[in-house]
Amino acid sequence: DAKTTQPPSMDCAEGRAANLPCNHSTISGNEYVYWYRQIHSQGPQYIIHGLKNNETNEMASLIITEDRKSSTLILPHATLRDTAVYYCIVRVEDDFGNEKLTFGTGTRLTIIP
Protein backbone atom coordinates (compact mmCIF):
# COMPACT_ATOMS: atom_id res chain seq x y z
CA ASP A 1 0.00 0.00 0.00
CA ALA A 2 2.90 2.32 -0.74
CA LYS A 3 1.82 5.79 -1.73
CA THR A 4 4.94 6.58 -3.72
CA THR A 5 6.17 5.59 -7.19
CA GLN A 6 9.85 5.55 -8.11
CA PRO A 7 11.79 4.25 -11.11
CA PRO A 8 13.32 0.89 -10.25
CA SER A 9 16.84 1.83 -11.27
CA MET A 10 19.03 4.71 -12.43
CA ASP A 11 22.65 5.26 -13.36
CA CYS A 12 24.65 8.42 -12.81
CA ALA A 13 28.23 9.31 -13.69
CA GLU A 14 30.58 9.96 -10.80
CA GLY A 15 30.88 13.68 -10.07
CA ARG A 16 27.60 14.55 -11.72
CA ALA A 17 24.35 15.44 -9.98
CA ALA A 18 22.01 12.53 -9.38
CA ASN A 19 18.34 13.46 -9.64
CA LEU A 20 15.97 10.86 -8.24
CA PRO A 21 12.27 11.41 -8.94
CA CYS A 22 9.32 10.33 -6.85
CA ASN A 23 5.59 10.57 -7.46
CA HIS A 24 3.21 10.85 -4.51
CA SER A 25 0.02 12.03 -6.16
CA THR A 26 -2.28 11.09 -3.24
CA ILE A 27 -0.28 12.88 -0.57
CA SER A 28 -2.31 14.72 2.06
CA GLY A 29 -1.69 18.25 3.19
CA ASN A 30 -0.01 17.34 6.47
CA GLU A 31 2.05 14.38 5.23
CA TYR A 32 5.80 14.74 5.02
CA VAL A 33 7.99 13.27 2.29
CA TYR A 34 11.02 11.40 3.58
CA TRP A 35 14.04 10.06 1.75
CA TYR A 36 16.19 7.23 3.02
CA ARG A 37 18.87 5.15 1.37
CA GLN A 38 20.12 1.67 2.01
CA ILE A 39 23.59 0.56 1.12
CA HIS A 40 23.93 -3.16 0.65
CA SER A 41 23.69 -5.15 3.88
CA GLN A 42 23.23 -2.07 6.04
CA GLY A 43 20.20 -0.52 7.71
CA PRO A 44 18.49 2.38 5.93
CA GLN A 45 19.99 5.81 6.46
CA TYR A 46 17.92 8.96 6.75
CA ILE A 47 18.74 11.60 4.13
CA ILE A 48 16.22 14.41 4.25
CA HIS A 49 12.54 15.21 4.62
CA GLY A 50 10.19 18.05 3.75
CA LEU A 51 6.60 19.19 3.77
CA LYS A 52 6.21 21.75 1.00
CA ASN A 53 9.31 23.93 0.92
CA ASN A 54 12.53 22.85 -0.73
CA GLU A 55 15.07 21.58 1.74
CA THR A 56 18.85 21.23 1.71
CA ASN A 57 21.29 19.63 4.08
CA GLU A 58 24.86 18.40 3.91
CA MET A 59 23.84 15.27 2.05
CA ALA A 60 21.25 16.35 -0.48
CA SER A 61 18.55 18.73 -1.64
CA LEU A 62 14.86 17.96 -1.81
CA ILE A 63 12.70 19.73 -4.37
CA ILE A 64 8.94 19.39 -3.86
CA THR A 65 6.57 20.57 -6.58
CA GLU A 66 4.08 23.26 -5.71
CA ASP A 67 1.14 20.82 -5.87
CA ARG A 68 3.20 18.39 -3.72
CA LYS A 69 2.40 15.49 -6.02
CA SER A 70 6.03 14.78 -6.78
CA SER A 71 9.50 15.47 -5.51
CA THR A 72 13.12 15.08 -6.57
CA LEU A 73 16.08 14.18 -4.45
CA ILE A 74 19.30 15.73 -5.70
CA LEU A 75 22.75 14.45 -4.79
CA PRO A 76 24.85 17.35 -6.11
CA HIS A 77 28.15 15.57 -6.74
CA ALA A 78 27.62 11.83 -6.76
CA THR A 79 30.41 9.55 -5.57
CA LEU A 80 30.79 5.80 -5.75
CA ARG A 81 29.72 5.64 -2.09
CA ASP A 82 26.30 6.95 -3.11
CA THR A 83 25.50 3.66 -4.85
CA ALA A 84 22.48 2.42 -2.91
CA VAL A 85 18.72 1.88 -2.99
CA TYR A 86 16.92 5.17 -2.38
CA TYR A 87 13.48 5.14 -0.82
CA CYS A 88 10.97 7.94 -1.12
CA ILE A 89 8.41 7.63 1.66
CA VAL A 90 5.24 9.34 2.72
CA ARG A 91 4.28 8.92 6.32
CA VAL A 92 0.92 7.19 6.02
CA GLU A 93 -2.00 7.28 8.44
CA ASP A 94 -4.36 4.31 8.20
CA ASP A 95 -8.08 4.15 8.99
CA PHE A 96 -7.36 3.54 12.66
CA GLY A 97 -5.23 6.62 13.10
CA ASN A 98 -2.02 4.63 13.15
CA GLU A 99 0.93 6.13 11.37
CA LYS A 100 3.82 4.29 9.82
CA LEU A 101 6.49 4.64 7.20
CA THR A 102 5.73 2.57 4.08
CA PHE A 103 8.93 2.07 2.16
CA GLY A 104 7.97 0.76 -1.28
CA THR A 105 10.59 -0.75 -3.59
CA GLY A 106 12.85 2.26 -4.06
CA THR A 107 15.27 3.24 -6.83
CA ARG A 108 18.53 1.38 -7.17
CA LEU A 109 21.06 4.12 -7.99
CA THR A 110 24.36 3.03 -9.49
CA ILE A 111 27.18 5.54 -9.72
CA ILE A 112 29.37 4.85 -12.73
CA PRO A 113 33.11 5.64 -12.45
Next chain:
Amino acid sequence: KAGVTQTPRYLIKTRGQQVTLSCSPISGHRSVSWYQQTPGQGLQFLFEYFSETQRNKGNFPGRFSGRQFSNSRSEMNVSTLELGDSALYLCASSPTGERTGELFFGEGSRLTVL
Protein backbone atom coordinates in the same frame (compact mmCIF):
# COMPACT_ATOMS: atom_id res chain seq x y z
CA LYS B 1 27.15 8.47 20.69
CA ALA B 2 26.48 4.78 20.13
CA GLY B 3 24.07 3.88 17.36
CA VAL B 4 21.18 1.46 17.39
CA THR B 5 22.42 -1.98 18.39
CA GLN B 6 20.71 -5.17 17.34
CA THR B 7 21.51 -8.65 18.56
CA PRO B 8 22.11 -11.24 17.37
CA ARG B 9 23.34 -10.19 13.93
CA TYR B 10 22.84 -13.60 12.40
CA LEU B 11 20.90 -16.65 13.48
CA ILE B 12 19.59 -19.88 12.07
CA LYS B 13 16.44 -21.57 13.30
CA THR B 14 14.27 -24.43 12.13
CA ARG B 15 10.58 -24.43 11.34
CA GLY B 16 8.36 -24.45 14.40
CA GLN B 17 10.91 -22.87 16.70
CA GLN B 18 10.61 -19.41 18.16
CA VAL B 19 13.10 -16.56 18.17
CA THR B 20 13.67 -13.38 20.17
CA LEU B 21 15.56 -10.42 18.71
CA SER B 22 16.86 -7.52 20.75
CA CYS B 23 17.27 -3.83 19.98
CA SER B 24 19.00 -1.16 22.03
CA PRO B 25 18.06 2.32 20.78
CA ILE B 26 20.25 5.37 20.81
CA SER B 27 20.50 6.78 24.32
CA GLY B 28 17.59 9.13 24.97
CA HIS B 29 15.44 7.77 22.17
CA ARG B 30 12.04 6.60 23.36
CA SER B 31 10.47 5.33 20.16
CA VAL B 32 11.47 1.99 18.65
CA SER B 33 10.11 0.57 15.40
CA TRP B 34 10.63 -2.84 13.84
CA TYR B 35 10.71 -3.69 10.14
CA GLN B 36 11.01 -6.90 8.17
CA GLN B 37 12.96 -6.86 4.91
CA THR B 38 12.75 -9.65 2.35
CA PRO B 39 13.77 -9.68 -1.33
CA GLY B 40 10.19 -10.21 -2.43
CA GLN B 41 8.30 -7.83 -0.15
CA GLY B 42 10.88 -5.17 0.56
CA LEU B 43 10.78 -3.27 3.86
CA GLN B 44 7.56 -3.85 5.78
CA PHE B 45 6.54 -2.18 9.02
CA LEU B 46 5.96 -4.54 11.93
CA PHE B 47 5.24 -2.36 14.97
CA GLU B 48 6.28 0.70 16.90
CA TYR B 49 6.73 1.15 20.63
CA PHE B 50 6.85 4.37 22.57
CA SER B 51 7.25 4.56 26.33
CA GLU B 52 6.66 0.81 26.71
CA THR B 53 3.36 0.94 24.78
CA GLN B 54 2.72 -0.43 21.32
CA ARG B 55 1.55 2.56 19.37
CA ASN B 56 1.32 1.24 15.81
CA LYS B 57 1.12 -2.20 14.27
CA GLY B 58 1.58 -3.44 10.74
CA ASN B 59 -0.21 -6.25 8.95
CA PHE B 60 1.56 -9.25 10.40
CA PRO B 61 0.07 -12.33 12.08
CA GLY B 62 -0.07 -12.69 15.83
CA ARG B 63 3.04 -14.89 15.76
CA PHE B 64 4.95 -11.62 15.60
CA SER B 65 5.01 -9.76 18.88
CA GLY B 66 7.18 -7.27 20.68
CA ARG B 67 7.66 -5.29 23.81
CA GLN B 68 9.59 -2.35 25.12
CA PHE B 69 11.23 -2.02 28.50
CA SER B 70 11.47 0.99 30.78
CA ASN B 71 14.99 1.72 29.48
CA SER B 72 13.55 1.86 25.92
CA ARG B 73 15.25 -1.36 24.87
CA SER B 74 12.95 -3.49 22.77
CA GLU B 75 12.55 -7.12 21.86
CA MET B 76 10.55 -8.79 19.17
CA ASN B 77 9.51 -12.41 19.18
CA VAL B 78 8.41 -14.68 16.38
CA SER B 79 6.79 -17.95 17.39
CA THR B 80 6.19 -21.08 15.33
CA LEU B 81 8.68 -20.03 12.70
CA GLU B 82 7.90 -20.59 9.04
CA LEU B 83 10.27 -20.66 6.10
CA GLY B 84 8.84 -17.35 4.91
CA ASP B 85 9.99 -15.66 8.10
CA SER B 86 13.55 -15.74 6.81
CA ALA B 87 14.43 -12.08 6.52
CA LEU B 88 16.48 -9.17 7.74
CA TYR B 89 14.77 -7.69 10.81
CA LEU B 90 15.56 -4.02 11.30
CA CYS B 91 15.06 -1.91 14.35
CA ALA B 92 14.91 1.88 14.26
CA SER B 93 14.79 4.44 17.03
CA SER B 94 13.53 7.99 17.03
CA PRO B 95 14.40 10.75 19.48
CA THR B 96 11.09 12.40 20.10
CA GLY B 97 8.37 9.86 19.49
CA GLU B 98 6.57 12.57 17.57
CA ARG B 99 5.05 11.46 14.32
CA THR B 100 7.56 13.39 12.29
CA GLY B 101 11.26 12.99 12.42
CA GLU B 102 14.07 10.82 11.23
CA LEU B 103 14.55 7.20 12.14
CA PHE B 104 17.94 5.79 13.05
CA PHE B 105 18.27 2.20 11.91
CA GLY B 106 20.43 -0.58 13.25
CA GLU B 107 22.35 -3.03 11.08
CA GLY B 108 19.65 -5.65 11.48
CA SER B 109 19.33 -9.26 12.56
CA ARG B 110 19.42 -11.72 9.69
CA LEU B 111 17.20 -14.71 10.44
CA THR B 112 17.35 -17.88 8.38
CA VAL B 113 14.64 -20.48 8.91
CA LEU B 114 15.43 -23.98 7.67
